[in-house]
Amino acid sequence: MSTASINTYLNSYSKAAPLAVFRVFFGLLMLISIVRFALNGWIQKLYIEPDFFFSYYGFEWVQPPGEWTYLIFAVCGLSAIFISLGFKYRFAVITFCLSFTFIELMDKTTYLNHYYFISILSFLMIFLPANSYFSVDAARNPTLKAEFIPSWTIDVIKLLLFIVYFYAGLAKLNSDWLFQAMPLKIWLPAKYSIPLLGDLLQQSWVHFAFAWGGALYDLSIPFLLLIKRTRIFAFILVVIFHILTRILFPIGMFPYIMIISALIFFDAGLHTRILDRISTFLKIDLDAFNNSERYSFKSSISKKFSLSILGAFFLFQLLFPFRYLLYPGELFWTEEGYRFSWRVMLIEKAGYANFKVVDSETQKRFYVDNTEFLTRFQEKQMSTQPDFILEYAHHLEEYYQNRGIEDPEIYVESFVALNGRRSAPYIDPEIDLTTIKRNLKPKKWILPFNDEIKGL
Amino acid sequence: MKRYLFLFLSVSLLVSSCTETNPSGPDPDDFDRKAILENWAENIIIPALTDFSQKTESLKTAGNNFAENPSQQALEALRDEWKTGYLAWQQVSMFETPKTMEIRFRNNLNIYPVDTAKVKENIGQGEYNLNLPSQIDQQGFPALDYLLYGLAESDSEILAFYNSGENSSDYRNYVVDLVTRIDSLTDIVLNDWNSSYRHEFVNNSGNGANSSIDMMVNDYIFYYEKNLRAGKIGIPAGVFSGTPLPQNVEGVYSREFSKELFLESLTATQNFFNGKHFNSETTGSSLSNYLDFLNTIKNGTDLTQLINQQFEASRTKAQNLNSSFVDQVETNNSLMLQTYDELQKNVILMKVDMLQALNINVDYVDADGD
Numbered sequence: 122m123s124t125a126s127i128n129t130y131l132n133s134y135s136k137a138a139p140l141a142v143f144r145v146f147f148g149l150l151m152l153i154s155i156v157r158f159a160l161n162g163w164i165q166k167l168y169i170e171p172d173f174f175f176s177y178y179g180f181e182w183v184q185p186p187g188e189w190t191y192l193i194f195a196v197c198g199l200s201a202i203f204i205s206l207g208f209k210y211r212f213a214v215i216t217f218c219l220s221f222t223f224i225e226l227m228d229k230t231t232y233l234n235h236y237y238f239i240s241i242l243s244f245l246m247i248f249l250p251a252n253s254y255f256s257v258d259a260a261r262n263p264t265l266k267a268e269f270i271p272s273w274t275i276d277v278i279k280l281l282l283f284i285v286y287f288y289a290g291l292a293k294l295n296s297d298w299l300f301q302a303m304p305l306k307i308w309l310p311a312k313y314s315i316p317l318l319g320d321l322l323q324q325s326w327v328h329f330a331f332a333w334g335g336a337l338y339d340l341s342i343p344f345l346l347l348i349k350r351t352r353i354f355a356f357i358l359v360v361i362f363h364i365l366t367r368i369l370f371p372i373g374m375f376p377y378i379m380i381i382s383a384l385i386f387f388d389a390g391l392h393t394r395i396l397d398r399i400s401t402f403l404k405i406d407l408d409a410f411n412n413s414e415r416y417s418f419k420s421s422i423s424k425k426f427s428l429s430i431l432g433a434f435f436l437f438q439l440l441f442p443f444r445y446l447l448y449p450g451e452l453f454w455t456e457e458g459y460r461f462s463w464r465v466m467l468i469e470k471a472g473y474a475n476f477k478v479v480d481s482e483t484q485k486r487f488y489v490d491n492t493e494f495l496t497r498f499q500e501k502q503m504s505t506q507p508d509f510i511l512e513y514a515h516h517l518e519e520y521y522q523n524r525g526i527e528d529p530e531i532y533v534e535s536f537v538a539l540n541g542r543r544s545a546p547y548i549d550p551e552i553d554l555t556t557i558k559r560n561l562k563p564k565k566w567i568l569p570f571n572d573e574i575k576g577l
Numbered sequence: 578m579k580r581y582l583f584l585f586l587s588v589s590l591l592v593s594s595c596t597e598t599n600p601s602g603p604d605p606d607d608f609d610r611k612a613i614l615e616n617w618a619e620n621i622i623i624p625a626l627t628d629f630s631q632k633t634e635s636l637k638t639a640g641n642n643f644a645e646n647p648s649q650q651a652l653e654a655l656r657d658e659w660k661t662g663y664l665a666w667q668q669v670s671m672f673e674t675p676k677t678m679e680i681r682f683r684n685n686l687n688i689y690p691v692d693t694a695k696v697k698e699n700i701g702q703g704e705y706n707l708n709l710p711s712q713i714d715q716q717g718f719p720a721l722d723y724l725l726y727g728l729a730e731s732d733s734e735i736l737a738f739y740n741s742g743e744n745s746s747d748y749r750n751y752v753v754d755l756v757t758r759i760d761s762l763t764d765i766v767l768n769d770w771n772s773s774y775r776h777e778f779v780n781n782s783g784n785g786a787n788s789s790i791d792m793m794v795n796d797y798i799f800y801y802e803k804n805l806r807a808g809k810i811g812i813p814a815g816v817f818s819g820t821p822l823p824q825n826v827e828g829v830y831s832r833e834f835s836k837e838l839f840l841e842s843l844t845a846t847q848n849f850f851n852g853k854h855f856n857s858e859t860t861g862s863s864l865s866n867y868l869d870f871l872n873t874i875k876n877g878t879d880l881t882q883l884i885n886q887q888f889e890a891s892r893t894k895a896q897n898l899n900s901s902f903v904d905q906v907e908t909n910n911s912l913m914l915q916t917y918d919e920l921q922k923n924v925i926l927m928k929v930d931m932l933q934a935l936n937i938n939v940d941y942v943d944a945d946g947d
Binding site: 233235307308310311312313314323370371372373374375469470471472473485486487488497500501536537538541543544 | 608610782783784785788816817818819820871880883924925926928929930932933934935936937938939945946
């Protein structure tokens with residue numbers, strides 16, 4: 122591709138309707154997500170009740186601010202409304218991105234790929250002119266109003282979706298998923314009481330069909346959505362696939378977000394019709410936005426700035442999921458480089474971690490009752506992930522130091538079962554975890570995985 | 578568009594036909610999860626509770642007889658009923674229901690060590706409310722253990738408390754109150770099962786956090802881990818404290834029965850796992866054949882076998898223990914610790930491997946997943 126054709130592309134324009142529709146629904150779904158989260162009592166349960174929170178490396182300073190956590194959620198929800206309305210859009214989307222990401226950074230116990238997706242999507246949206254059409258901002262500011270926007274500002278969202286699906290598909294190309302139908306073989310039979318499907322879910326061939334179908338879906342759907350001839354079929358698949366995952370798994374709002382997001386692949390005609398409907402219903406004059414104007418960045422510097430940020434962003438997105446290659450050992454076992462890589466539903470881990478505290482002075486020893494320090498949810502996550510185990514051990518060290526044991530040694534007897542394999546010792550029980558520093562280097566104190574999972 | 582649908586279907590078919598040629602495990606359509614619940618309720622829990630309630634009834638009678646005439650003979654009769662009842666209790670202690678939670682059945686019947694000072698205080702004051710949560714360690718089998726064996730060294734000295742001591746009538750009343758309460762709490766639980774809970778339990782056969790199987794399995798593992806492994810062996814052996822705590826042995830005052838109580842509980846948990854009917858050699862549907870059905874074959878052996886082997890290993894190790902764990906921890910605690918280690922292995926097999934195979938979460942957490 123020549124520089125000229127890149128320039129031509131960067132200077133090509135499309136109708137702004139698809140991005141406007143995306144903005145409206147994104148804001149709405151985020152609002153619903155936040156309200157649902159609050160109504161489920163999860164703010165209290167996940168961010169206020171626990172005594173201790175697990176931090177991402179380098180983000181130890183992000184801690185839930187007690188009752189003020191509600192305020193962060195309120196700000197996040199409000200900014201979602203503003204995004205949907207396209208009111209003070211840039212400010213709203215920055216606020217949303219920051220507050221949402223802050224929430225996610227408060228405790229990594231709750232980590233989900235979906236949440237990461239929302240964080241980076243909202244980051245991406247900071248640089249897009251999603252308020253140039255069908256927005257309060259555009260209605261109030263004629264210079265902002267534009268019926269056409271640079272094509273790349275729509276295509277970047279497609280690119281992000283492309284990466285999410287395709288990488289999720291690549292991650293499924295491993296022997297556990299394809300040849301053992303694991304962990305589906307564990308999850309699906311337990312759904313026996315689902316009407317109609319319940320009995321089918323007991324059958325081995327169904328597990329394999331789901332596994333192969335799922336991998337094939339993830340790998341092919343971005344292409345099927347891109348190609349015009351297959352787009353409608355692809356969208357039907359998207360709906361079926363995500364509704365199915367909604368029925369089978371406790372997956373929250375994510376299916377709806379993906380279904381709505383997939384609309385961005387359609388031509389502007391569809392989005393214009395959607396906006397038309399909304400306008401008729403809300404008695405908005407949609408035509409007022411059709412000014413035949415092209416959106417122009419405030420300056421060529423701001424355009425270049427946006428483009429270079431997004432360039433770096435996508436380079437990061439393409440490379441970051443492969444950082445696991447820098448670590449020895451089985452990724453599913455050590456989980457070093459597992460997060461932020463679109464590895465969705467790939468592993469079922471169960472663990473047991475029993476911490477032993479030894480007073481190095483008196484050699485007196487005793488075991489820790491994890492429920493004194495962690496919620497059940499935190500304990501479950503902690504017992505299967507080495508970075509959690511280490512952080513918790515350090516927390517225990519501090520706790521017992523404050524309790525008068527000058528130099529506590531902390532050991533863990535831990536067992537993990539991965540994807541239906543028999544449980545095996547996980548962390549070296551002879552290692553005093555207080556002597557290990559938190560960092561991103563390979564964790565040599567994880568015991569080896571005595572099996573092999575082939576594939577990416 | 579039809580072409581793609583065709584492609585999708587044919588690939589699915591292809592995949593399925595590849596795998597269908599080597600099916601493993603029993604026919605999935607044959608497995609009935611509700612049958613597990615029926616078996617648990619009809620053949621294990623309700624019969625065991627019925628048996629236990631008969632024994633608490635006898636215990637109550639013996640307690641009243643003793644209170645009327647505190648003779649050596651009546652004391653021995655009461656001790657016999659106490660021991661019989663305590664052993665029968667081991668068969669039902671693990672079964673939690675909303676009702677047992679509400680009345681704190683297990684805590685009221687078997688929290689040990691008993692707080693002897695408070696027991697004496699209660700008796701001295703002659704006024705107490707055993708319904709209060711603060712009173713759980715002043716009643717039940719452990720309090721009777723103390724009152725029937727621990728008041729003094731010799732039987733004649735013990736009997737003196739009931740016959741000629743300064744508040745002997747309060748002592749007699751306390752015994753009556755304890756046996757009456759054990760019996761009435763047991764009746765509440767049994768009646769609940771017989772009237773409405775049986776139906777509710779069996780029909781709550783879905784999957785999810787609040788289904789009968791999920792709740793029962795969680796409670797079962799909790800019992801195994803906390804009450805059996807830790808309570809009966811680990812805590813007295815000093816696993817959690819660093820030094821042995823002989824005063825924390827179950828049945829510390831009668832001394833001779835701690836091993837028997839432990840073994841009864843171990844057998845009860847294993848029988849429940851295997852769906853063995855109460856007091857019978859017949860077995861029915863339970864976790865063992867559910868696991869077989871789920872085809873959790875690992876490392877060449879299946880999980881059911883591994884767990885049963887581990888039960889046996891624990892039992893074998895425990896055979897060498899002194900019938901009194903008080904003597905055991907004071908003379909050769911390492912054998913206690915070894916028994917603990919064997920019990921611990923099954924915590925991992927059940928809490929990690931079995932729960933994963935059954936896809937049951939440890940005390941289900943209600944939050945979104947990926």
